[in-house]
Amino acid sequence: MIKNGHNYRNALGGMLAMGIIAAIALGCTCNKGFDLSELSNKANGTGSDRNDPFGGKEEAMPDENLLKAIVKETTADFAYAISEDDFSKIYGKSAPELQKTYTEQQFKDTFSDFTRQKSTLLxxxxxxxxxxxxxxxxxKFRTEKGHKILVVxxxxxxxxMPVTFGYEYVKRDGTWKLLVLKVYIR
Structure with missing residues (x-):
């Protein structure tokens, strides 16, 4: 039974959350490729050290498919955070530098306008x-304190209204980690 449309909105919110989760689960391979040349390089001692955040060499721009997957994953994680009013997942995936600068609560508070208006924005x-x-x-890359930061x-x-974004990432342990998250809907 629907009273004042509340059950309809709850069902719609649940379907939206499931859609976001499905998009993440089904649509993102997120750098899980298997590169035989890298294995060969590591065997020869010429490969990158996964513990060196920049691989001991000049950081390369991710290819088009990986870049799209990274950006879409960040957007999906942000949408999920707004939908559930739970920023733990996106915060947990962020770079250690972001986590040292902001607590999870401060990160969440930054986007409180989004969560207050989620029925319109979701x-x-x-x-x-x-x-x-x-x-x-x-x-492009920018350099900060000697580290290369990927700017998208x-x-x-x-x-x-369009969703405008400014994301920045740093590579840590072979994975691109979120460093800056700017999202505008206007």
Whole structure:
């Protein structure tokens, strides 16, 4: 029985959360490739050390598919955090530098306007999660304290408003970790 549409909204919210989870589970391989040349390099002692955050060499730009997967995963994690008002997952995946700068609660508080307006914003974020990002210029590296930071700016051309993002990542233990998260819906 539906009273004042509350059960409908709860069901819709649950379906949205399941859709986001399915998009993450089914749509992202997130750098789980198998590269035989890397195994050969490691056997010869020329491969990168996975404990060196920058592989002991110049950091390479992720290929197009990996970059898209990283960006889409971040967007899906953000949408999930807003949907559930639970930032533990996205915070747990973030770079140690972000975690040293902000507590999980401070990170969550930064996006309190989003969680307060989630009934309006979740449909837009849901469309973003299921579409491909459009980059604002080429992704690039910037250097901070001698470390290369991957900078990716862009948007999802969602209606009625686009989702604009500015994500920055640093590579730690062979994985790109979130360092900066900027999201605007306007």
């Amino acid at each position: 449909p837009i974020l849901s469309r973003a999660v299921t579409s491909d990002p459009v980059y604002d210029g080429e992704p 700016d862009g948007k999802y051309p969602t209606k009625p």
